[in-house]
Amino acid sequence: MTHTSLPKYYHEIQKKSRDLKFGQISEDEVGVLLRLLVSSKPRAKVLELGTGTGMGLSWIAEGLHSEGSLVSVEKNEKLLNVARMFFEDDPRIELVHQDASSWIEENRDAQFDVIFADTWAGKFTDLDAILKMVKTNGFYLIDDLNYQAHWPGYHQEKVLFLVDKLKYHPDFYTFPIDVGTGLMLLCKK
Ligand SMILES: C[S@@+](CC[C@H](N)C(=O)[O-])C[C@H]1O[C@@H](n2cnc3c(N)ncnc32)[C@H](O)[C@@H]1O
Structure with a gap:
């Protein structure tokens, strides 16, 4: 993507990810959207599930208000250590080494302005719990919804079920976005 500025550490994270052969870093389209959503909320409280090496985090960090906060x-741990390398000293950011499902279970009452659910937990599992953690007028973003040839058969069914459930969810306005791997953005009513 050439029409926008890139966040700090973008190239470093790309290189470290390549070195680790980690190919699941967020695409630029997702990053640009994350930065925009986060910056639309002064002092945003943000949650990312599935830090990876910190690419989504780098975009979030750039959009995040100086008094905002991010839990990722x-x-x-090997992947998280890459994110730690660049963001550990940022007082707005808490990097948690834990299974996302058990983290959700332990933090059920927490509320966030923006949630980026980038792993199974908070998307294919723990969905009701995570949707409750979105504040009124807050955003919930997921990606990887467009069919990919390497998916096992049952995965496509899971995705279709998820998309249907979210499209008609009574508590949210929903916007499917057909860019990159296929995104869905929800805003809580
Ligand atoms: C798509 S990648 C995340 C990419 C990252 N958010 C980015 O923006 O570049 C998904 C990540 O979820 C992690 N993951 C998978 N299962 C998990 C779980 N149960 N709890 C926490 N993280 C998990 C994987 O190790 C992987 O790093």
Whole structure:
């Protein structure tokens, strides 16, 4: 994407991800949207599930108000260590090494302005719990919804079920966005 500025550490995270052969970093379209959503909320409270090496985090960090906060949860410590390298000293950011599902279970009453659910937990599992954690007027974003040839058969069914459930969810306005891997953005009524 050439029509926008890139966040701090973008190239460093790309390189570290390549070195680790980690190919699941967020696409630029997702990052640009995350930065915009986060910056639309003064002092935003943000949650990311599945930190990876910190690419989505780098976009979120750029849009985040100086008094905002971000919790990002990752179960793979090797990947999380890359994000730690760049963001550990940022007082707005808490990097958590934990299974996202158990983190959700322990933090059921927490409320967030923006949630980026970028792993199974908070998307294919724990969905009702995570949707309750979105504040009124807050956003919930997911990606990887467009069919990919390498998916096993049952995965497509899971995605279709999820998309249907979200499209008609009574508590949210929903916007499917057909860019990149296929996104869906929800705003709580
Ligand atoms: C799509 S990648 C995340 C990419 C990252 N958000 C970005 O913007 O570049 C999904 C991540 O979820 C992590 N993950 C998978 N299962 C998890 C779980 N149960 N709890 C926490 N993290 C998990 C994987 O290790 C992987 O790093």
